[in-house]
Amino acid sequence: MDLQLTGRRALVTGSSSGLGEAIALLLAQEGADVVVHGRDEARTRAVAEKVGAKAVAVGDLATDEGADAVAAVAGDVDVLVNNAGAYDHLGWADSTPEVWLRTYDVNVVSGVRMIHRFVPGMRARGWGRVIQIGGGLSGQPMAMQPHYNATLAARHNLAVSLARDLKGTGVTSNVVAPGAILVDSVQRLLTEMAPERGWGGEWAEIERNAAEDFVPNDVGRFGRPEEIAGAVAYLASPYADYISGATLRVDGGTIRSVQ
Template identity: 40%
Template sequence: MNIDFTGKRILVTGSTGGIGLAAAEGFVAAGGQVVINGRSEERVSRALARLEGAQGFAGDLSNAEDCERLFSAFPDFDIVVNNIGIFGPQDFFETTDAEWTRFFDTNVLSGVRVSRAYATGMAARGWGRVIFIASESALNIPADMIHYGMTKTAQLAVSRGLAKRLAGTGVTVNAVLPGPTLSEGVAGMLAPDGGDLEKIAADFVVAHRGSSIIRRASRVDEVANMILYIASEQASATTGASLRVDGGVVDII
């Protein structure tokens, strides 16, 4: 299978590290014209050093003002990957209204705004891809991150509904559901003092995601592979889907 993004304009939000950066690298390698995004100029510049020919946009897409700056700077995309997201454990009874709002604005409303801005142009041209990076936590709501799980479930609702809204236009909308993944954020949560991250993450998966079939955390490139496929011409008949890259954590058939 030859996946080729030559001539395609691609936005990957939250892409200065982790899954987003791995996806951006894959798009660039396959010929795409990629714009990456991060909250600071420093992080964007550091990521661009790894992505020859890519462009960057520094801004916090959890707020409407920075989204408007993005839309003005880059009026059209053929492929949008809504990857920006935050996570972290916190007990339900200690999670404030402000924290619920922060998670919703970052994980959900950012993708709503970006998709609303760019999907109409895709539909007018008769081709496009909108991808939401959700999580297996959308289905397995973690008791210690209920506020996070809520946002991931909301992404599935938005993705499925938007796919139906764009029926027959040539624009597909899908969600990708990673499981525990060896990203910088996970490293910071599981191994803040260093150590063998792969072993620490595997021990976490066995202890807290006992239904995992691969018995380890996924690599960022393994998740990126699914993103690249679902964004490709070859995935033209897949839309409105929730595509798991969770190592078998979600125990359904």
């Protein structure tokens, strides 16, 4: 299926590894001119070479200077994927106000900086896509990581507000909400935890049991980065022209909701 992305320029923030890398790779395969972004120049250039990207943008989006540097390299962008972000495993006792502020700046304000720099151009050209990478914890938060849960909720909320503001412009704003995704670091962690949790010795058994313990879902496993990339690519395409302010959950049914 041709998603008609040839000739479109896409910036995927935080695409030097993990979900962002998978998104950048699929968009490039669909014909988009992809700008790979990261904070580590060597790692970002390595992914850009793998993707076949012509542009490499290096900068910390938690700062205005970093955002300006990325915008200067990216140029006119048709598809903005706000994927960059960070999380930790702190609970309420350890997530100080300073941690909250830093997490909000990295996970929310960084995306706002990109919106301010690229959406005016989309409006002027009459076409564009803004896609936030959110998550189910935005609506069903857990006790741990309260600051991270809150930033996901903010990403979802700002996407809908932006969609209302973009009414009639030809530019859309939506969210892809992943469940627990099996990136390399997650697989390593689960494998290390398996012996003491009694999850088994073979990877298939470990994944099935870990999923049941952590993220029970209808599929019985963790998601794959490529599955998130597929949802992003769809929302980036003209086939999603009629989708506005929506959340596309890709979580195997982890979130129990009729909406």
